Amino acid sequence: MEYQAWFECIRCGSRHDLDQVVYECECGGLFEVVHDMEALGRRPGTEWRRLFDQRYMGTVWPYGSGVWGKKEMVCPAVDDDNVVSIYEGGSNLFWADRLGDEMGVGELWIKQCGHSHTGSFKDLGMTVLVSMVKQMRADGQAIPAIACASTGDTSASLAAYGAAAGIPVIVLLPKDKISVSQLIQPIANGALTLSIRTDFDGCMRLVRGLVKSENVYLANSMNSLRIEGQKTVGIELLQQFDWVVPDWIVIPGGNLGNVSALGKGFLEMRQMGLVDRLPRLAVAQARNADPLYRSYRTGFESFEPVEASDTLASAIRIGDPVSWERAIRVMRRLDGVVEEATEAELADACARADRSGLFTCPHTGVALAALEKLIAHGTIRPDSRVVVISTALGLKFPEFKVGYHEDRLGEFEVTPSHANRPVEVDADLEQVRRAVLETVDSVYA
Ligand SMILES: *Cc1c(COP(=O)(O)O)cnc(C)c1O
Numbered sequence: 001m002e003y004q005a006w007f008e009c010i011r012c013g014s015r016h017d018l019d020q021v022v023y024e025c026e027c028g029g030l031f032e033v034v035h036d037m038e039a040l041g042r043r044p045g046t047e048w049r050r051l052f053d054q055r056y057m058g059t060v061w062p063y064g065s066g067v068w069g070k071k072e073m074v075c076p077a078v079d080d081d082n083v084v085s086i087y088e089g090g091s092n093l094f095w096a097d098r099l100g101d102e103m104g105v106g107e108l109w110i111k112q113c114g115h116s117h118t119g120s121f122k123d124l125g126m127t128v129l130v131s132m133v134k135q136m137r138a139d140g141q142a143i144p145a146i147a148c149a150s151t152g153d154t155s156a157s158l159a160a161y162g163a164a165a166g167i168p169v170i171v172l173l174p175k176d177k178i179s180v181s182q183l184i185q186p187i188a189n190g191a192l193t194l195s196i197r198t199d200f201d202g203c204m205r206l207v208r209g210l211v212k213s214e215n216v217y218l219a220n221s222m223n224s225l226r227i228e229g230q231k232t233v234g235i236e237l238l239q240q241f242d243w244v245v246p247d248w249i250v251i252p253g254g255n256l257g258n259v260s261a262l263g264k265g266f267l268e269m270r271q272m273g274l275v276d277r278l279p280r281l282a283v284a285q286a287r288n289a290d291p292l293y294r295s296y297r298t299g300f301e302s303f304e305p306v307e308a309s310d311t312l313a314s315a316i317r318i319g320d321p322v323s324w325e326r327a328i329r330v331m332r333r334l335d336g337v338v339e340e341a342t343e344a345e346l347a348d349a350c351a352r353a354d355r356s357g358l359f360t361c362p363h364t365g366v367a368l369a370a371l372e373k374l375i376a377h378g379t380i381r382p383d384s385r386v387v388v389i390s391t392a393l394g395l396k397f398p399e400f401k402v403g404y405h406e407d408r409l410g411e412f413e414v415t416p417s418h419a420n421r422p423v424e425v426d427a428d429l430e431q432v433r434r435a436v437l438e439t440v441d442s443v444y445a
């Protein structure tokens with residue numbers, strides 16, 4: 001095999017093959033996937049770029065996928081026949097021209113990672129993990145099922161990929177803390193769906209116990225195979241920018257796997273000569289679940305888990321993030337900052353963005369609200385090119401959207417500044433005309 005990768009402990013450096021069932025080192029450190037960078041470095045950066053561009057969105061299996069088009073630096077250990085792909089990646093890079101003008105930033109782009117098979121960026125990582133499991137089963141390992149704890153999007157993604165591969169899936173969800181759309185996804189895909197009377201951190205503890213006592217494979221992001229798929233978001237972004245590195249990337253953070261992945265991708269691309277500079281990172285957290293923000297305020301000197309309270313940004317309602325150590329490492333190397341947003345700020349940021357043609361999920365709202373603050377504080381300068389990673393599709397969060405526009409988010413202390421209510425009238429032209437003239441006044445004026 002020309003390209004090699006293995007699990008390596010981020011604390012003590014101990015190694016395992018990618019087909020070993022290991023999540024955490026005996027020393028307590030997490031593993032990360034490390035690639036043979038010397039082998040990858042034998043091909044010049046310009047050639048890697050050409051190869052990735054030539055495959056991008058094509059139809060040659062499995063290289064048309066935005067993830068598998070970078071297979072050599074993602075997961076070379078899986079045979080093409082065992083790849084489980086639903087054509088992930090290739091997501092829209094929305095030029096948020098009007099919103100950028102309003103916010104006072106030179107160029108604003110929204111990377112629409114939610115425009116994917118199950119409606120969130122989680123598909124980028126799940127394709128790699130489920131493919132590896134298919135490979136292990138093909139090689140004779142007994143893995144009866146894959147399991148995860150989730151705030152709603154990981155479970156949707158795992159259920160879809162498991163169903164596509166014909167591998168049983170078990171998901172552990174916090175009861176009443178995810179949207180109806182998210183709940184119905186694993187149910188529809190035939191996963192064993194456990195609705196548990198606890199929060200995400202509680203589900204996480206339970207699934208860790210389950211994988212210890214049973215032979216099921218763990219799909220949470222402490223399993224670093226997912227990070228390898230997720231890191232392709234940064235590579236794809238550069239493909240879309242003709243390999244010009246943006247100044248800032250703003251990304252919402254919960255378990256902190258995604259920011260770790262984004263940073264890892266950029267560091268590897270620089271090492272392989274695909275780029276010669278790095279962007280700066282801004283992680284955005286909800287104030288009600290903000291352990292990384294608090295750590296940032298200490299200069300990352302310490303990290304303490306917090307008890308997360310309810311937030312509209314339910315997918316990042318995580319007080320004890322698994323990947324905090326990975327995240328701090330990349331934040332240090334990419335000169336990262338952390339900002340937070342209140343419920344009112346994230347809700348209004350979503351509504352404002354939606355009025356410029358987007359349809360944002362609350363996590364993207366956290367990122368946009370944080371961006372507003374970073375511009376106001378002068379951290380992000382007005383001439384910058386900024387990319388916001390939109391992590392999920394707004395359509396997955398109808399309760400949030402409707403609640404905002406009907407002014408029913410009082411329990412989150414949200415008083416909507418941009419509410420827009422439907423106007424109900426009879427099927428009568430005069431009533432319709434009156435409604436139009438009353439509400440669209442300003443248009444005629
Ligand atoms: C998972 C998720 C996040 C957080 O990503 P982490 O890797 O846990 O930091 C943010 N937004 C959405 C919509 C998600 O599903």
Ligand SMILES: [Zn+2]
Nearest residue numbers: 009012025027
């Ligand atoms: Zn170790």
